[in-house]
Amino acid sequence: MANTQSMCTSFLGELMTATHNFGVAPTRGTTAADTFKAALYFASATINASTTVYSATGEIGNSGSYSAGGTAVTNANPPASASGTPATTAGTGYWTPSANVGWTGVTAAAFDTLLLYNSTQSNKAVSVHTFGSQTITSGNITITMPTNAAASALLRLVTT
Amino acid sequence: MLISTTKGEMNDSLLEKREGSVDNENEYTTWVEYWLEGELVHRSAHVTLKQAPGFTVGETATL
Numbered sequence: 001m002a003n004t005q006s007m008c009t010s011f012l013g014e015l016m017t018a019t020h021n022f023g024v025a026p027t028r029g030t031t032a033a034d035t036f037k038a039a040l041y042f043a044s045a046t047i048n049a050s051t052t053v054y055s056a057t058g059e060i061g062n063s064g065s066y067s068a069g070g071t072a073v074t075n076a077n078p079p080a081s082a083s084g085t086p087a088t089t090a091g092t093g094y095w096t097p098s099a100n101v102g103w104t105g106v107t108a109a110a111f112d113t114l115l116l117y118n119s120t121q122s123n124k125a126v127s128v129h130t131f132g133s134q135t136i137t138s139g140n141i142t143i144t145m146p147t148n149a150a151a152s153a154l155l156r157l158v159t160t
Numbered sequence: 161m162l163i164s165t166t167k168g169e170m171n172d173s174l175l176e177k178r179e180g181s182v183d184n185e186n187e188y189t190t191w192v193e194y195w196l197e198g199e200l201v202h203r204s205a206h207v208t209l210k211q212a213p214g215f216t217v218g219e220t221a222t223l
Contacts, residue, residue, distance in 0.1 A: 105164060114209075131187040131207045138166050139192075139204030146209050154209065 009091025012157040013081030016095050026121055033078070034120035038101045038143065039070030041113040043133045054115060054123040064105030066141075073116070074099035082150040090160050094153035102142040110135050114143055116154070127155055163194050165201035170194075175201065186210055 014020055018028070037054070041047050045058025056068050076098035084090025101114075112133040116126040134141070146152045162169045175194040182189045187210055194202040 107166075129209055131209065132182050132189055134189070134191065134205040134207070135203060136205060137193075137200055137203040138164050139202050140206075141204070142206040144206065144208040152210070 004088040006089040007091070007159045009081045009083050009087075009093070009159070012091055012093025012159065013079045014093075015157060016079035016093055016155070033075055034118050036073050036075060036097070036126065037070050037117055037119045038073050038097075039068075039115045039117070040066070040108070040111050040141070041115060043110045043112040045113065047113050047115055047128050049128070051115065051125045051128060053125055054117040054119075060106075060108040060111050063107050064103055066103040066106050066108070069119070070115075071101055071103070072119070073097035073101055077148060079155075080148075080150075084150070084158075084160070090158075092150040092153075092159075093157040094148070094150055094155060096148035096154040097145050098148070100142055100144045102140060104140045105138065106136045106141055107138055108136045108141075129154070163202050165194060165196070167196070167201055170196070170201070 011020065018025065039054060040060045041058045042060060047058065054069065059068060060066060062068060074097055077096070079093060079095040081091060081093045084092060110133045112130055114129045114131075116129070118124045118126055145154055150156070161172045163172050163175060165175070172194065175196055178193040178195065180191050188208040189205060191203065191205040193200060
């Protein structure tokens with residue numbers, strides 16, 4: 001047997017549940033999962049890795065079933081982790097909303113971005129997902145989530 | 161089938177239907193449009209996200 005330097009795969013999944021705290025973290029009154037939301041942004045907006053919190057600036061307007069802030073995502077599956085290859089050094093922590101998100105009866109000019117954010121923790125930003133610009137006219141928007149697996153989940157923390 | 165349009169619900173037999181899709185490494189998107197006498201009266205889109213903005217956790221410690 002030999003020892004191998006690596007970030008532990010289990011740690012990657014546990015980061016997503018706030019199991020570890022290296023600094024000053026919010027006081028949690030419950031062990032329940034936070035509420036995460038998805039909001040849509042115009043192609044002309046500036047949403048990227050520097051985004052720290054949800055903002056209505058650049059968000060598509062209220063129309064049909066869409067209202068400011070977007071909608072809560074379904075979170076039935078807790079984060080998971082899986083070993084990679086080689087298992088001694090590689091692993092992935094991952095999570096995906098357990099249902100798609102969508103809105104009906106919407107009219108919206110060109111938008112191309114979904115912001116995932118944590119509405120429980122002061123609307124702090126989580127991730128930005130872009131796609132080809134879409135316009136909607138008295139129609140429906142559906143965002144289908146990828147398969148919740150180490151190689152394809154919506155959120156992935158990876159060591160190699 | 162009734163379609164929600166800018167002019168209210170209309171029977172799709174009265175409308176011209178146009179469809180399209182985009183498939184790349186980031187998304188698979190389909191869209192459908194309904195036109196009435198050259199005017200777009202309905203457009204819906206279905207975006208399937210493929211690629212997550214995952215990041216690699218580096219090993220930075222020097223021993």
